[in-house]
Amino acid sequence: MPxxxxxxxxxxxxxxxxxxxxxxxxxxxLKQGFDETTIDQIVSAVGISRRSFFHYFAxxxxxxxxxxxxxxxxxxxxxxxxxxxxxxxxxxxxALRSLGGGMSPEVRLSLANxxxxxxxxxxxxLQKHVRWQALLAPDIERRLGVLAGDPRAAALIxxxxxCLDVAVEEWRRSGGTADAEAIYRDCVAAIRA
Numbered sequence: 001m002p003x004x005x006x007x008x009x010x011x012x013x014x015x016x017x018x019x020x021x022x023x024x025x026x027x028x029x030l031k032q033g034f035d036e037t038t039i040d041q042i043v044s045a046v047g048i049s050r051r052s053f054f055h056y057f058a059x060x061x062x063x064x065x066x067x068x069x070x071x072x073x074x075x076x077x078x079x080x081x082x083x084x085x086x087x088x089x090x091x092x093x094x095a096l097r098s099l100g101g102g103m104s105p106e107v108r109l110s111l112a113n114x115x116x117x118x119x120x121x122x123x124x125x126l127q128k129h130v131r132w133q134a135l136l137a138p139d140i141e142r143r144l145g146v147l148a149g150d151p152r153a154a155a156l157i158x159x160x161x162x163c164l165d166v167a168v169e170e171w172r173r174s175g176g177t178a179d180a181e182a183i184y185r186d187c188v189a190a191i192r193a
Contacts (some may be wrong), residue, residue, distance in 0.1 A: 075136065108176075110175040160188065
């Protein structure tokens, strides 16, 4: 492993505190609800100050949704790592699969139910889509063979993210029994038809 790829002690400590904050927040919001959970309760559970919280997360929504910028960068790297000759839809669909994992299906279902009933989380989720469109556009533009800023690339990304949202919502409605990947593929196929 190259020297620059090894995280520093400070980076590891920062990641550990972020993870601890996210874990505490998740436990609290799943127990008592998003709006009922305060930042003061989260920081008290971890033993840091309110001011320190904002060194790790900009908002309470971010601590529940995760580091949206880091997830976007993970998605961009996954997309750029797809074969160069792969079509845009396939490459984006496969890249989106890189975001799965890390949580049990039960926790993911609880979070999906929480999002469904929490307007501020829904709004932050939409902001994430807009940021991710900008991150993913250069690769999709290249795959489509269009110039930078071509609205077709943005439309394809928005449609793909919309298909993902529909798949997750159907999975949530089913109580976690539906095959979200199959639903996503069916949605994409319907758009591409």
